Amino acid sequence: MFQTLHLMFETQYSELALAVDLVAERIRALGVTAPGTYKKFIELSAIKEDDDVPKAEDMIRRLVEGHETVARTAREVFVAAEGASDQPTCDLLTQRMHVHEKTAWMLRSLLE
Numbered sequence: 001m002f003q004t005l006h007l008m009f010e011t012q013y014s015e016l017a018l019a020v021d022l023v024a025e026r027i028r029a030l031g032v033t034a035p036g037t038y039k040k041f042i043e044l045s046a047i048k049e050d051d052d053v054p055k056a057e058d059m060i061r062r063l064v065e066g067h068e069t070v071a072r073t074a075r076e077v078f079v080a081a082e083g084a085s086d087q088p089t090c091d092l093l094t095q096r097m098h099v100h101e102k103t104a105w106m107l108r109s110l111l112e
Contacts, residue, residue, distance in 0.1 A: 001056050002056075005056060005059075005060075008106075012063075012103060015099065019096065019099070022092060023092070023096075024036070026088065026089060026092050029088070030086075030089075046069050046073060047065075047066045047069055047070075050062065057111065060107050060110050060111055061111065063103075063104075063107050064104050064107045064108055064111075067100040067101070067103045067104035067107065068100070068104050070096065070100045071096075071097050071100040071101050071104065074093045074096045074097045074100070075093075075097065077089075077093055078090060078093045078094070078097075081093060
């Protein structure tokens with residue numbers, strides 16, 4: 001599965017790198033300093049960093065859990081953004097939910 005997973009993970013990595021920039025730009029547009037260090041990202045994250053080297057199937061499961069966690073968090077933040085009539089943030093969150101839910105679904109299909 002190495003080649004298949006390598007290409008899939010590379011695609012996810014590239015997409016997430018762009019997403020970090022979009023989220024940071026939105027945070028800055030709201031007048032707040034965006035986190036910019038791995039240390040700060042880890043402090044703020046609901047997804048804990050792994051320190052082992054999991055087998056492929058376990059890696060996929062962990063990625064599914066991570067994408068589902070991000071989608072749930074986006075839904076929670078969406079409620080606050082909607083209450084504040086912050087349509088740009090709602091739009092960004094909707095896009096992120098779509099990406100993370102679709103990616104989780106695609107990863108789950110590998111486990112079937």
